[in-house]
Amino acid sequence: MQIRDIQPLNVIQLPIGKIRIQKKFSSKRNKVFLCSIRGKLNAENAILKQYVIGNPKREYEILKMLRKNGLNVPQPYFYNKKYAIMDYIPGVLLSDLVEADNMSWVEKIVDWFILFHSTMRREGTPFIKSDVNLRNFLFFNDEFYGIDFEDLSVGQPASDIGGLAAHILTNNPRFTQSKQKAVDMLIKHYCKINHDVLQSEVNKCLWRELVKIAARRPDERQEILGYCFFHQRKWTS
Ligand SMILES: Nc1ncnc2c1ncn2[C@@H]1O[C@H](COP(=O)(O)OP(=O)(O)O)[C@@H](O)[C@H]1O
Ligand SMILES: [Mg+2]
Incomplete structure (x- = not known):
């Protein structure tokens, strides 16, 4: 069923119950909805994620494994070939926190990544999150929650940071x-806790990611590349 088929009705039936869609979130790739569920599972608020290209089973299993290891991520309830259903985290997106005067969020996001990277190491999978878009982190009850694990891939933790x-x-x-102050604190604090990662490695990854972002955003390209150029020696030596 196409999402345009369900939109006028706002209701779909899945094996775990009747899903009533309340709102659509802004999202990069997939279609993500706030919904309520009545049936085998009852929830006032849950997330229905409709996958456009990704794999619901993979994300479901990753969420289960991360929760088992004590990571703050949504509890997954259901998946089929097209949809996954998980807990709704009623938090504030990291994108809405980064300009706040209070920078206590910096240490908290480091805490989340330290546990995430050490979990991956312990599980024997040298995976990193890869998609570290600020809309993939929610601040709730004084802690961060990570969402959107489709892009998990082999890599170096320095690349996530x-x-x-x-x-x-x-x-x-x-x-x-x-x-700039927040980023400075982020890198120092992470490397202070995870001694396997050097600040110089993180700086190189920062520089590389800025160049990639500049390539994706034509309107901002000149400004971003100017900033990279200005910091080139400090970051890449
Ligand atoms: N479990 C959740 N709790 C609260 N909001 C969520 C949750 N999952 C997704 N969202 C919201 O939906 C948006 C898109 O979800 P995401 O899984 O990142 O989809 P995409 O793969 O399209 O980027 C997020 O930025 C967030 O605002
Ligand atoms: Mg996302």
């Missing part, structure tokens, strides 16, 4: 003093 730093710096308004 450098990538996150690049997304913070290029979040509008870009390159503010408070964002």
Whole structure:
């Protein structure tokens, strides 16, 4: 069933119950809805994710494994070939926090990544999150929750932290003093806890991710590349 078929009705029937759609979230790739469920599972608020290209089973299994290891991620309830259903986390997106005067969020996102990377190491899978878009992290009850694990792939933890730093710096308004301070704190704090990762490695990844972001955003390209050029020696030596 196409989502345009279900939109006028706003209701779909799945084996776990009747799903009533309440709102659509802004999303990059997939279609993500806030919904309520009545049936085998009852929930006032849950998330229905309709996969456009991704694999619901893979994300369901990753969420289960991460929760088993104590990571803050939504509890998954159901998947089929097209949809997954999981807990709704009623938090604030990291994209809405990064310009706040209070920077206590920096240590909290580091806490989340430290546990995430050490879990991956322990599980024997050198996977990183890869998609470190700021809309993939929700702050709730004084802790971060990670969402959207479709892009999990083999890589170096430095790449997640450098990538996150690049997304913070290029979040509008870009390159503010408070964002530069937050990124500085983020990298120092992460490397202080995870001794396997050097600040110089993270800086290189930050630089690489900024160049990639510049390639994707023509309107911001000149400004982002200018910033990279200005910091080139510090980051890539
Ligand atoms: N479990 C959840 N709890 C609360 N909001 C969510 C949850 N999952 C997704 N969202 C919202 O939907 C948006 C898109 O979800 P995401 O899984 O990142 O989809 P995409 O793969 O399209 O990027 C998120 O940025 C967030 O606002
Ligand atoms: Mg996402």
